[in-house]
Amino acid sequence: MARSPLTREAVLETAAALVRQHGPAALTMRKLAAELGTAVTSIYWHVGNREQLLDALVERTVQDMGAIRPSGRTPAERIVSVARSMRRELRERPHLIAMVHERGLTDRMFLPAQRALVAEVRAAGLSGARAADAVRAVQFQVVGFVLVERNRERSPVQSPGEGELWEPAAAPGDPALARALARPVDPERLFLLSVRTLTEALLAAG
Amino acid sequence: MARSPLTREAVLETAAALVRQHGPAALTMRKLAAELGTAVTSIYWHVGNREQLLDALVERTVQDMGAIRPSGRTPAERIVSVARSMRRELRERPHLIAMVHERGLTDRMFLPAQRALVAEVRAAGLSGARAADAVRAVQFQVVGFVLVERNRERSPVQSPGEGELWEPAAAPGDPALARALARPVDPERLFLLSVRTLTEALLAAG
DNA sequence: ACCTGAACACCGTTCAAGT
DNA sequence: ACCTGAACACCGTTCAAGT
Numbered sequence: 211m212a213r214s215p216l217t218r219e220a221v222l223e224t225a226a227a228l229v230r231q232h233g234p235a236a237l238t239m240r241k242l243a244a245e246l247g248t249a250v251t252s253i254y255w256h257v258g259n260r261e262q263l264l265d266a267l268v269e270r271t272v273q274d275m276g277a278i279r280p281s282g283r284t285p286a287e288r289i290v291s292v293a294r295s296m297r298r299e300l301r302e303r304p305h306l307i308a309m310v311h312e313r314g315l316t317d318r319m320f321l322p323a324q325r326a327l328v329a330e331v332r333a334a335g336l337s338g339a340r341a342a343d344a345v346r347a348v349q350f351q352v353v354g355f356v357l358v359e360r361n362r363e364r365s366p367v368q369s370p371g372e373g374e375l376w377e378p379a380a381a382p383g384d385p386a387l388a389r390a391l392a393r394p395v396d397p398e399r400l401f402l403l404s405v406r407t408l409t410e411a412l413l414a415a416g
Numbered sequence: 417m418a419r420s421p422l423t424r425e426a427v428l429e430t431a432a433a434l435v436r437q438h439g440p441a442a443l444t445m446r447k448l449a450a451e452l453g454t455a456v457t458s459i460y461w462h463v464g465n466r467e468q469l470l471d472a473l474v475e476r477t478v479q480d481m482g483a484i485r486p487s488g489r490t491p492a493e494r495i496v497s498v499a500r501s502m503r504r505e506l507r508e509r510p511h512l513i514a515m516v517h518e519r520g521l522t523d524r525m526f527l528p529a530q531r532a533l534v535a536e537v538r539a540a541g542l543s544g545a546r547a548a549d550a551v552r553a554v555q556f557q558v559v560g561f562v563l564v565e566r567n568r569e570r571s572p573v574q575s576p577g578e579g580e581l582w583e584p585a586a587a588p589g590d591p592a593l594a595r596a597l598a599r600p601v602d603p604e605r606l607f608l609l610s611v612r613t614l615t616e617a618l619l620a621a622g
Numbered sequence: 623a624c625c626t627g628a629a630c631a632c633c634g635t636t637c638a639a640g641t
Numbered sequence: 642a643c644c645t646g647a648a649c650a651c652c653g654t655t656c657a658a659g660t
Contacts (some may be wrong), residue, residue: 215624216624220578225650226598237524237652238652238653239652239653239654240651240653241653248625249627250626250627250629250653251625251626251654251655251656252624252626254655255623255624256624257624259653259654260653260654269648282462287555302636311567314567314568314570316568324597325427328587328593328597328620332593337590337592338590338592338593338596339592339596341590341593341596342593342596343596343606343609345597345623346545346606347606347609347610347613348566348608350560350561350606351557351561351610352613353558353560353564354556354557354559354560354561354562354564355557355560356560356562357560357563358522358560358563361517361518361522364520365444381534383539384538384543384544384547386543386544386545387534387538387545387548388546390544390547390548390549391530391534391548391551400552400553400556403549403553404553404556404557404625407553407614407617408557408610408613408614411435411613411616411617412612412613415613421643422644444632444633444634445634445635446631446633446634454644454645455644455645455646456634456635456645456646457636457637457644457645457646458643458644458645459637460634460635460636460645461642461643462643465634465636466635490659
C-alpha cells in the first residue's frame with residue numbers, strides 16, 4: 211500500500227489500529243512500516259522511536275476521553291452513573307487504557323469525571339478533606355475494579371477455577387454460600403453492588 | 417560462574433531474582449544463561465522455553481503466599497486486617513504478582529484469604545449469595561486498589577500532576593476541598609478508609 | 623524536507639552434534 | 642541424561658546516502 215506521502219497522522223492512525231486489535235506487543239516498527247508501505251526508518255522521522263510513538267498514542271487516548279454526563283435523581287445515583295460511564299469508557303479501549311495507566315496519566319484522563327464526582331459529593335453535603343476522600347475512594351474503586359476485571363477476562367480459564375475449590379464442604383452449614391462462590395463472577399452486577407455500597411456509605415458520613 | 421551441574425531449581429531461583437529486581441522484561445534467556453554461567457540452550461532442557469519458565473515462577477509465587485491470620489475484635493476489624501495482609505503480600509512482590517495476575521491465578525493465590533473472609537462474613541451474620549457478594553466485593557476492592565497503587569508508583573510524575581489541575585478555582589467556595597485534592601494521595605490512608613467503609617456497609621446489610 | 627537500505631546489537635528458539 | 646555452538650527469524654535503532 212505505498213500511497214500518498216507519509217504523515218504523522220497516518221502513522222498514529224495505523225499504529226492505534228494495530229494496538230487496538232492486537233495489543234501493544236504486536237506493534238513492531240517493522241510491521242507498522244509494512245502496513246504503511248514505507249521503510250521502517252521513515253517512521254522515525256515522523257514520530258520518533260517506539261517509545262515516543264506509544265506516548266503519542268497515549269496522549270491521543272487521553273484527549274479522546276469524552277465528557278461525563280451524570281444522570282439520576284440523587285447524588286448517590288449520579289455518582290454511580292458516573293462510575294458506570296468511567297467503566298464503559300475504560301472497557302472500550304482496553305489496550306490503550308492500560309498504556310495510559312502505565313504512564314501514570316489515569317488521573318489526567320479522568321479529570322472530567324473527577325470534576326463530576328466533586329460536584330455530586332458536594333451536592334450530597336460533603337466538604338473539605340472528607341469530600342476529597344470520597345471522590346478518590348470512588349475513583350480508585352472504579353479504576354481498580356476495571357483492572358481486575360480486564361485481567362480476569364484476558365485469562366478466563368482459572369486453573370483450577372474458583373468453582374472446583376468451593377465444594378459445599380468449604381462453607382459448612384451454608385450450601386447456598388458455597389454454590390454462590392462456585393458460580394463465576396458476574397462483573398456487571400458486582401461492580402454495581404460495590405460502587406453503590408461504597409458510595410452510599412461515603413455519602414452517609416456527610 | 418560455571419559451577420555445580422545446572423538444576424531446574426537453580427534456574428528458577430536465578431530467574432526469580434532477576435524478575436524481582438528488574439521486572440519480567442529484564443528476564444532474557446541470554447542474560448539468565450550468562451548469570452548461570454551456562455549456554456542459553458541448557459535452560460531449555462531444564463525448564464522449557466521462556467513462557468514455561470515464567471509459568472513456573474508464577475506457580476512458585478502462588479505456593480509461597482502465606483496463610484492469613486485475621487486479627488481484631490469485630491468481624492469488620494478482622495476483615496480489614498485480612499485486607500491489609502493481602503495488600504502487604506501483594507506489595508512485597510510487585511512484579512511476580514503482576515505475572516500471577518496476568519495468568520488469571522489471582523483467585524487461586526487468594527484462596528486462603530478468601531476462606532478467612534468467608535468465615536468473618538458469616539460471623540457477621542451474612543449468609544448465602546449475600547455473603548458471597550460481600551466476600552467478592554472486598555476481594556476485588558483490595559486487588560484493584562493495589563493494582564492502581566502500583567501503577568501510580570511506577571510513574572510517580574503525573575504530568576501535569578493532579579496538583580496543578582486543582583487550583584482553588586476548581587472547587588468554588590470550598591478551598592479546603594481544593595487543597596485536599598491538590599495534595600498527593602496517601603495510599604495507606606485511602607486504602608484503610610475505602611476498605612473500612614465498604615466492609616462496614618456490606619456487613620450492615622446482614 | 624523526506625525517504626531509503628545497510629548495518630549493528632540485541633532477542634527467542636531449533637537442531638544437530640557432542641559427552 | 643545433560644550441555645554445547647551454529648543458525649534462523651525476528652526485534653529497535655543509527656547513520657550515511659539519496660532525492
